[in-house]
Amino acid sequence: MLSIKNLQARVEEKEILKGISLEIGAGEVHAIMGPNGSGKSTLASVLAGRGGYEVTSGSVSFNGKDLLDFSPEERAQEGVFLAFQYPVEIPGVSTTNFMRTAINEVRNYRGQDEIEPGDFLKMMKEKMQLVEIDQKLLSRSLNEGFSGGEKKRNEIFQMAMLEPKLGILDETDSGLDIDALRIVANGVNKLKTKDNAFIVITHYQRLLDYIVPDFVHVLYKGKIVKSGTKDLALELEEKGYDWIIKEVQAAAV
Amino acid sequence: METLIQTTLQNQFIAAWQQAPIDVMPALNAERTKGFEFFMEKGFPTLKDEEWKYTNIQSALKKNWVLNAHNNIEIDFNDIKQYIINQEEHHLLLLIDGKFYPEYSSKIPGAHICSLQEAYQVHHELFMQYFSKQLSTAFNAFTALNTALANEGLFIYVPKNTIINKPIEILNLNGFEEEDVFTHSRNLIIIESSAELSLLQHSHSFQENATFTNVVSECFVGAQGKLNYHTLQLENADSCTVNTVQIVQEKDSLCNTSSITLGGKMVRNDLNFRLVDKNCESHLYGLYLPAGKEHFDHHTFVDHASPNCYSNEFYKGIMMEQGTAVFNGKIIVREGAQKTNAFQSNKNILLSSEAKIDTKPQLEIFADDVKCSHGATVGQLDEEALFYLQSRGIGKDKAYALLVSAFAQDVLQQIALTTYKTYLENLIEHKLKSMFKD
Ligand SMILES: Nc1ncnc2c1ncn2[C@@H]1O[C@H](COP(=O)(O)OP(=O)(O)OP(=O)(O)O)[C@@H](O)[C@H]1O
Numbered sequence: 001m002l003s004i005k006n007l008q009a010r011v012e013e014k015e016i017l018k019g020i021s022l023e024i025g026a027g028e029v030h031a032i033m034g035p036n037g038s039g040k041s042t043l044a045s046v047l048a049g050r051g052g053y054e055v056t057s058g059s060v061s062f063n064g065k066d067l068l069d070f071s072p073e074e075r076a077q078e079g080v081f082l083a084f085q086y087p088v089e090i091p092g093v094s095t096t097n098f099m100r101t102a103i104n105e106v107r108n109y110r111g112q113d114e115i116e117p118g119d120f121l122k123m124m125k126e127k128m129q130l131v132e133i134d135q136k137l138l139s140r141s142l143n144e145g146f147s148g149g150e151k152k153r154n155e156i157f158q159m160a161m162l163e164p165k166l167g168i169l170d171e172t173d174s175g176l177d178i179d180a181l182r183i184v185a186n187g188v189n190k191l192k193t194k195d196n197a198f199i200v201i202t203h204y205q206r207l208l209d210y211i212v213p214d215f216v217h218v219l220y221k222g223k224i225v226k227s228g229t230k231d232l233a234l235e236l237e238e239k240g241y242d243w244i245i246k247e248v249q250a251a252a253v
Numbered sequence: 254m255e256t257l258i259q260t261t262l263q264n265q266f267i268a269a270w271q272q273a274p275i276d277v278m279p280a281l282n283a284e285r286t287k288g289f290e291f292f293m294e295k296g297f298p299t300l301k302d303e304e305w306k307y308t309n310i311q312s313a314l315k316k317n318w319v320l321n322a323h324n325n326i327e328i329d330f331n332d333i334k335q336y337i338i339n340q341e342e343h344h345l346l347l348l349i350d351g352k353f354y355p356e357y358s359s360k361i362p363g364a365h366i367c368s369l370q371e372a373y374q375v376h377h378e379l380f381m382q383y384f385s386k387q388l389s390t391a392f393n394a395f396t397a398l399n400t401a402l403a404n405e406g407l408f409i410y411v412p413k414n415t416i417i418n419k420p421i422e423i424l425n426l427n428g429f430e431e432e433d434v435f436t437h438s439r440n441l442i443i444i445e446s447s448a449e450l451s452l453l454q455h456s457h458s459f460q461e462n463a464t465f466t467n468v469v470s471e472c473f474v475g476a477q478g479k480l481n482y483h484t485l486q487l488e489n490a491d492s493c494t495v496n497t498v499q500i501v502q503e504k505d506s507l508c509n510t511s512s513i514t515l516g517g518k519m520v521r522n523d524l525n526f527r528l529v530d531k532n533c534e535s536h537l538y539g540l541y542l543p544a545g546k547e548h549f550d551h552h553t554f555v556d557h558a559s560p561n562c563y564s565n566e567f568y569k570g571i572m573m574e575q576g577t578a579v580f581n582g583k584i585i586v587r588e589g590a591q592k593t594n595a596f597q598s599n600k601n602i603l604l605s606s607e608a609k610i611d612t613k614p615q616l617e618i619f620a621d622d623v624k625c626s627h628g629a630t631v632g633q634l635d636e637e638a639l640f641y642l643q644s645r646g647i648g649k650d651k652a653y654a655l656l657v658s659a660f661a662q663d664v665l666q667q668i669a670l671t672t673y674k675t676y677l678e679n680l681i682e683h684k685l686k687s688m689f690k691d
């Protein structure tokens with residue numbers, strides 16, 4: 001589904017991604033872990049098409065198409081979804097209104113008619129239950145004055161509404177209390193099918209107890225320095241990153 | 254060339270003044286003479302004039318304007334229907350190039366409505382009591398000229414304790430003449446004590462030719478009276494307007510205004526409030542969206558001349574393409590106007606590097622026990638927000654339009670007339686859409 005080959009990217013003059021290669025197949029969940037500043041969010045941003053990042057080499061193919069060639073909205077329309085680490089507050093736009101617009105834009109791209117108002121409401125209701133989010137929250141201005149946890153829940157709600165092929169969750173677990181974490185994780189699990197895939201960026205093993213990854217990768221200084229199964233996450237939880245960093249340094253000598 | 258054209262316009266004013274039938278509204282002659290002499294002495298303002306520093310009126314005058322003679326116009330109602338917002342929910346008053354056409358207007362129970370000249374005859378005492386009494390004829394060249402030369406306009410009188418049941422939609426259609434006309438028109442609105450009136454005035458160009466409209470409206474709100482006054486300006490990109498509104502509020506009165514400017518080459522609004530007695534409440538909302546080469550200028554002045562009054566002003570601007578705007582908001586709290594609450598805020602976004610806003614909030618306080626605040630901001634559209642919307646599949650143009658409409662929302666939501674509000678939302682969406690299309 002997603003094939004990243006030797007991806008290098010920089011912001012302004014700073015090299016941040018220094019050759020990332022990653023293959024993700026349909027039905028898989030990949031966890032990406034790694035110390036602060038290692039480039040996890042940058043990778044997510046580059047995949048979603050945020051401005052300001054310059055890809056200096058490498059390629060990203062998504063279902064056979066060159067993802068880097070697309071605008072951010074086209075990527076979303078093709079089925080990429082990024083749950084933001086820091087969701088933006090947008091005064092004056094309600095989540096409901098925003099979601100209706102987004103869904104219709106995606107449908108339009110796929111050559112479908114606008115969604116029927118009744119169907120939209122039904123869908124809203126269904127997805128709201130999935131992430132246990134309150135209607136009142138959704139009629140307010142998008143993320144404005146939302147608590148940290150509410151914002152994250154709203155991200156997953158939006159993901160549920162848009163039913164992406166590839167969901168990228170950037171630290172969706174940070175800022176969530178234990179109950180919210182379980183709810184959000186359950187939501188993701190229910191959205192999981194054999195046809196879609198998820199990249200879960202996290203610092204904590206805790207989330208991976210709920211969303212069980214098929215692969216765990218460690219990103220360090222812009223490179224994937226180790227990959228393994230879910231056991232790798234357990235090992236990291238126990239021992240931290242030091243031993244991996246030492247391995248990397250030893251290999252470099 | 255420039256001087257030649259202006260001389261031509263000036264010659265037309267002189268000719269009009271000399272030919273003015275002195276028997277039209279003879280009791281006004283002294284005031285009119287004052288106005289004309291002021292204009293002849295001072296002339297139109299230039300960029301050196303502090304109040305006109307950012308609005309180049311000279312360049313707006315630079316055209317072969319023909320002074321409007323206000324001939325009677327044959328109207329086919331079918332041609333104007335499309336401009337009406339809602340004839341069921343609103344009473345309708347039609348003004349063509351500033352002149353009132355009663356035959357196409359509603360009869361409004363409780364209100365006395367007629368042309369300026371008829372008011373001079375029929376409501377002579379009342380007319381003389383209010384006409385040009387609170388707005389200084391010598392306010393500027395435009396008000397001076399207007400006092401001297403305006404013979405047409407609208408008179409609305411709502412007597413004591415009368416509540417007009419529906420909002421009055423005043424439709425101003427301009428540009429019916431063959432030539433590019435320069436028009437003076439004058440409105441007088443009197444709301445007596447405990448009377449209530451809602452006005453919704455919107456101006457459009459009827460054709461493609463340019464018009465220059467110099468309009469002055471004087472509004473008086475009696476004790477415990479209530480006035481809602483909404484204005485929308487949407488003229489073509491060649492037309493100019495100088496619109497001066499003077500509102501005087503008596504004790505315990507309430508006034509809500511909204512000024513929405515969506516179209517015109519050069520639009521200048523002067524909105525002046527005088528709170529002459531205790532416990533007045535005034536709300537001023539405004540929204541301007543210049544694009545292309547449009548220039549919109551809002552000057553407001555709130556004169557807190559009495560204690561215990563409250564004024565709240567909130568204007569927002571969205572400048573696109575090479576559009577430019579001016580906001581100049583002045584609040585004076587006079588000596589003795591204790592317990593005044595006066596707030597003002599002006600927020601702007603620039604959507605292009607060529608767009609421009611000059612904003613100047615001014616606050617002068619001569620009383621010590623007051624609560625006042627003012628502030629202005631100028632920013633760009635939030636790139637992060639734009640990316641957020643795009644990342645959900647919303648195209649860049651639509652995302653832009655969504656964010657801009659969202660920016661306008663907190664002004665629009667202050668408008669209680671829902672039909673009018675929806676009408677405005679559609680107009681704004683339309684303007685933005687045409688803007689962001691590739
Ligand atoms: N716009 C930018 N300008 C300059 N440096 C940037 C920019 N964006 C990211 N960086 C730098 O790139 C590096 C990687 O940042 P990134 O946000 O990808 O890390 P991360 O792995 O997501 O970290 P965290 O775990 O703290 O979220 C950091 O050193 C950061 O300071």
Ligand SMILES: [Mg+2]
Nearest residue numbers: 040041042085
């Ligand atoms: Mg990060």
